[in-house]
Amino acid sequence: MxxxxxxxxxxxxxxxxxxxxxxxxxxxxxxxxxxxxxxxxxxxxxxxxxxxxxxxxxxxxxxxxxxxxxxxxxxxxxxxxxxxxxxxxxxxxxFFNLDVAGNVLLGREPRSRRFGFIDHAAMARRVKPLLDMLGARFQPSTQASExxxxxxxxxxxxxxxxxxxxxxxxxxxxxxxxxxxxxxxxxxxxxxxxxxxxxxxxxxxxxxxxxxxxxxxxxxxxxxxxxxxxxxxxxxxxxxxxxxxxxxxFYTPPHVRQGPVVLRTRNLRTEAYPQAPVDLEVRGGEILGLAGLVGAGRTELARAIFGIDPVHGGRVEMNDKPVASGSVPAAIAAGICLVPEDRKG
The missing domain is CATH 3.40.50.300 (P-loop containing nucleotide triphosphate hydrolases)
Structure with a gap:
């Protein structure tokens, strides 16, 4: 800049x-x-x-x-x-096929004087101070896909x-x-x-x-x-x-009588946090909010419940019936749907 x-x-x-x-x-x-x-x-x-x-x-x-x-x-x-x-x-x-420097300087890449090739070292020197300014933990050479x-x-x-x-x-x-x-x-x-x-x-x-x-x-x-x-x-x-x-x-919605437990996790241990078992219940007619900072494990828990990621212990139940772990078809058959945070991935 x-x-x-x-x-x-x-x-x-x-x-x-x-x-x-x-x-x-x-x-x-x-x-x-x-x-x-x-x-x-x-x-x-x-x-x-x-x-x-x-x-x-x-x-x-x-x-x-x-x-x-x-x-x-x-x-x-x-x-x-x-x-x-x-x-x-x-x-x-x-652009996931490029590294960080390639994404940052896309279309403005410095080139060598002799042959006109892209000067990757110069790109890294130009981008590194910007990453340091932002407190980023990755390097100019890091692949965007990572x-x-x-x-x-x-x-x-x-x-x-x-x-x-x-x-x-x-x-x-x-x-x-x-x-x-x-x-x-x-x-x-x-x-x-x-x-x-x-x-x-x-x-x-x-x-x-x-x-x-x-x-x-x-x-x-x-x-x-x-x-x-x-x-x-x-x-x-x-x-x-x-x-x-x-x-x-603000409008206050009327009280809705809650039904029986629909979804329950018992001692569920995700692949990302196997040391932290999760127990929760969601009843019919209930909206359960799952809060936490980025990296707290919310996404990992959702992926485990839906069967995308394997679990390291515990189980998921729908209507008091166990759902096979690590199986998306089993989760869908049980009535579980997932809207992911990454709409493209």
Whole structure:
């Protein structure tokens, strides 16, 4: 990342209409270099559409974009990149056949002067400081296929930082990070702000917005819902921006009588954590939340129950009948379904 003039950017009256819905209706947003702006809103509020307008992948029907005093009705992706706008998307698309350095510098690889071959040593030298800045535990030479989802996220952030970035847009950047990795990322955000980079921080984790944002802009139903400035940014105020009512007015569902135990694990020991047996029960009409940090074993438990991974002890029961371990067909026949965290894998 090299030094560059601080960006001044304004989206003014952006409107985007589809045949079935109005995605954006006269939305305005401004951001300056050295500022962190949190963009919040419920799913469907228009955050993603607004970012695609900024990235040049969607042409708005109305409105204008003003960057460094120059006005344009829309941007092209190459123009956005040339003006120092970089994205880290929630949906990751790494090239698993390349190493980390190859992913970070894709299309911008340094080449040797003599024969024009890709200079892998130079790539590693350029990428290593970025990984160190993010506190990554992998190397430029690490294959992307060996990275966890959390490490893939860090690699994407390093890719954004490798450009001459003036505005960094982070879309749910901590969704796959551990608590420690999240804190490191927030430290990076603060450091970039001190260096004059503008950061648009999009997340549903309001505590993170409260921790780093100088301003908060709320969207609701494709419109501006309001703005909060430093000193008035808190969870209750952000929730009011997002949903248009006070937290105490949330709908409370009626009590549902629980049925008999449907799913039960007895002393279940997963392949990842054979030393930690798990006992749980889920009754009919009940929603059981399974909480924990990244790496706590939630995914491993789900995979073991569904029969993807072998178990090292214990058993799974459906309706008081044992389910054969390590067998996906047996789990499906028993009525168990799995929606994995990695929708592509």
């Amino acid at each position: 090299t030094a560059a003039a601080r960006i001044s950017l304004d989206l003014i009256g952006i409107t985007k209409v589809y045949p079935s819905a109005v995605a954006l209706n006269q939305v305005s947003l401004g951001i300056r270099g050295g500022e962190v702006v949190g963009l919040i809103g419920e799913n469907g509020a228009g955050k993603s559409t607004l970012m695609k307008v900024l990235g040049g992948t969607i042409v708005p029907d109305e409105g204008e974009i003003v960057i460094d005093g120059k006005t344009t009705p829309h941007l092209k992706p190459a123009e956005a990149l040339a003006r120092g706008i970089a994205f880290v998307h929630q949906e990751l698309n790494p 990275l966890s989802l959390a490490d893939q996220q860090l690699m994407e952030i390093a890719k954004a930082l490798s450009t001459n970035v003036r505005l960094l847009i982070l879309d749910e950047p901590t969704s796959s990070l551990t608590l420690a990795e999240t804190q490191r990322l927030l430290d990076v955000v603060r450091r970039l702000r001190a260096d004059g980079v503008a950061i648009l921080f999009i997340t549903h984790r309001l505590a993170e917005v409260e921790a780093v944002a100088d301003r908060v802009v709320g969207l609701r139903d494709g419109r501006n819902a309001g703005e909060l400035r430093s000193g008035s940014i808190n969870r209750d105020a952000m929730v009011r921006l997002m949903i248009g009512r006070d937290v105490t007015q």
